[in-house]
Amino acid sequence: MDIGMVGLGRMGGNMALRLARGGHRVVGYDPGATARGAAPELETVESLQALVEALPAPRAVWLMVPAGAPVDSTLDRLLPLLQPGDVVVDGGNSNYRDSERRAARCRDAGVHFLDCGTSGGVWGLQEGYSLMVGGEAEAVALLRPVLETLAPAPDRGWGHVGPSGAGHFTKMVHNGIEYGMMQAYAEGFAIMQRKESMALDLAQVARIWQHGSVVRSWLLDLATDALERNPTLEGIAPYVSDSGEGRWTVAEAIDLDVSAPVITLSLLERLRSRENDSYADKLLAALRQGFGGHGIRPG
Numbered sequence: 001m002d003i004g005m006v007g008l009g010r011m012g013g014n015m016a017l018r019l020a021r022g023g024h025r026v027v028g029y030d031p032g033a034t035a036r037g038a039a040p041e042l043e044t045v046e047s048l049q050a051l052v053e054a055l056p057a058p059r060a061v062w063l064m065v066p067a068g069a070p071v072d073s074t075l076d077r078l079l080p081l082l083q084p085g086d087v088v089v090d091g092g093n094s095n096y097r098d099s100e101r102r103a104a105r106c107r108d109a110g111v112h113f114l115d116c117g118t119s120g121g122v123w124g125l126q127e128g129y130s131l132m133v134g135g136e137a138e139a140v141a142l143l144r145p146v147l148e149t150l151a152p153a154p155d156r157g158w159g160h161v162g163p164s165g166a167g168h169f170t171k172m173v174h175n176g177i178e179y180g181m182m183q184a185y186a187e188g189f190a191i192m193q194r195k196e197s198m199a200l201d202l203a204q205v206a207r208i209w210q211h212g213s214v215v216r217s218w219l220l221d222l223a224t225d226a227l228e229r230n231p232t233l234e235g236i237a238p239y240v241s242d243s244g245e246g247r248w249t250v251a252e253a254i255d256l257d258v259s260a261p262v263i264t265l266s267l268l269e270r271l272r273s274r275e276n277d278s279y280a281d282k283l284l285a286a287l288r289q290g291f292g293g294h295g296i297r298p299g
């Protein structure tokens with residue numbers, strides 16, 4: 001089918017390519033002008049207007065722009081160009097409450113809005129993406145050919161999970177789980193690395209666990225590659241960023257009265273990783289000295 005792809009960065013560019021290679025006609029536009037003009041499979045245009053004009057009705061336009069304000073500003077410019085019956089998909093890591101709001105806004109204009117949680121990262125081009133779609137069934141049916149091509153296989157790795165917001169809600173929880181799993185691997189390997197008397201080959205242990213072990217997973221495969229390439233993790237600062245999904249998961253857990261200690265602590269560990277001159281730790285040391293006369297390490 002014909003589809004417009006807005007945003008041709010790491011995710012959008014690869015998704016556009018996977019679709020083009022899967023036999024779809026993809027018209028790409030990148031607001032940041034990082035268009036992959038070099039990829040011969042992609043037809044790129046210079047404006048949203050040109051993108052809309054290049055598509056037959058009902059139009060399908062997939063947004064892969066950074067979450068937050070860029071999605072709203074793209075919608076501001078895109079909606080007046082669309083017609084009732086057209087479909088907009090937000091495939092980025094948007095907050096699900098924003099997606100509920102955007103769906104209502106599109107509905108007022110007669111345009112369908114689908115929120116699609118997209119997992120797979122840079123590997124999605126070859127492996128396919130895991131896609132969680134929220135919105136109206138009618139719009140999902142229109143997008144089915146595209147979803148079947150983006151997914152690892154037409155009949156699996158994607159699904160209509162619920163009403164507007166449900167796609168990004170499930171992706172948010174997916175990422176919360178991702179935080180917890182990553183943290184558990186990181187801690188386990190740190191314990192083994194500290195056991196200097198055994199001089200364990202951590203890449204070897206990871207390789208063993210990849211086969212038959214209860215904790216085998218794609219994240220473990222990535223850990224194995226990382227440890228094989230760089231066993232001491234030299235050149236990597238112990239600083240872990242986040243893009244918001246873990247925070248939203250923790251906030252949602254609290255709102256719903258769900259105890260989610262592992263996800264919460266893995267988020268806090270990321271925050272902790274960014275403190276290399278902790279005021280809180282200095283105060284702790286000062287208090288301990290205050291009440292117990294314990295020594296402090298001069299800094």
Ligand SMILES: O=C(O)[C@H](O)[C@@H](O)[C@H](O)[C@H](O)COP(=O)(O)O
Pocket residue numbers: 093118119120121175178241242243244245246
């Ligand atoms: O499933 C995925 O493909 C990932 O979860 C991806 O969507 C993720 O958002 C970023 O790679 C990093 O997220 P953080 O910056 O929050 O770690």
